[in-house]
Amino acid sequence: MLLRAWDKLPEDMKNEEVRRYYDILRKKKASLIFKRAFDIFGSLFLMILLSPLFLATAIAIKAESEGPVMYRQIRKTAYERDFRIHKFRSMYQNSDKGYLLTLKNDSRVTKVGSFIRKYKIDELGQLIDVLKGDMTFVGVRPQVQKYVEFYTDEMKATFLLPAGITSLASIYYRNENDLLHESRDPDELYLSEILPDKMKYNLLGIRKMSLFYDLKIILMTVLTVFGKDYKPAKQVYSDVFAKNVPQDLDSGASKEKIDV
Secondary structure (H helix, E strand, C coil): CCCCCHHHCCHHHCCHHHHHHHHHHHCCHHHHHHHHHHHHHHHHHHHHHCHHHHHHHHHHHHHHCCCCCEECCEEEEHHHEEEECCEECCECCCHHHCCCCCCCCCCCECHHHHHHHHCCHHHHHHHHHHHHCCEEEECCCCCCHHHHCCCCCCHHHHHHCCEEEECHHHHHCCCHHHHHHCCCCHHHHHHHHHHHHHHHHHHHHHHHCCHHHHHHHHHHHHHHHCCCCCCCCCCCCCCCCCCCCCCCCCCCCCCCCCCC
């Protein structure tokens, strides 16, 4: 996993906000190589280990409702490239033709789908995408084009790395569906509050990127599935590069402690 040359980036990524994150990652060449190696061997190992669970999930999905076992929606990954994500189907076929967000007690979710969503089994299909290089274990959750169109220049820095299965933002917003369900306008809530706040943690993840950081996020994710409740110690800054914030957010001089 290596960075593209700056002049090879998509034109809309060539801005000063992205450049600052690009320069950070450029100094982490070894970490990027280890990250990709971990993705390859980790995804292969888990696909073999969990193959009985994959088979049982596929049988349960087909037994309950018509349609394919895998859900293949177009999402965005590194350098704004399109790819078709692999997820075990948790909704009735063609349920994504209208509303894209999933709410609490969504009628489109099957009984099997509700179970595999609760325990994140539906996400395991993405191990295929990790092995292919379309995704990584720890990174920003892949978005559809509709929401990418609302990205700020700084948010586009997340496309410097592949999309991920899990992230700190995913852990803190594990109950996102509940929040959306309580809103009169879920789309507006997502775009105005949830997406910007999640991006603060996603951008912080670029700064902290390392194999150790990835392993920590993976462990937190597993513990979350089994009921552990993680909450941020304090809100992160809206702009991690704000002039009044030290460049190293891990520094003791930082005004806020980030619980990562």
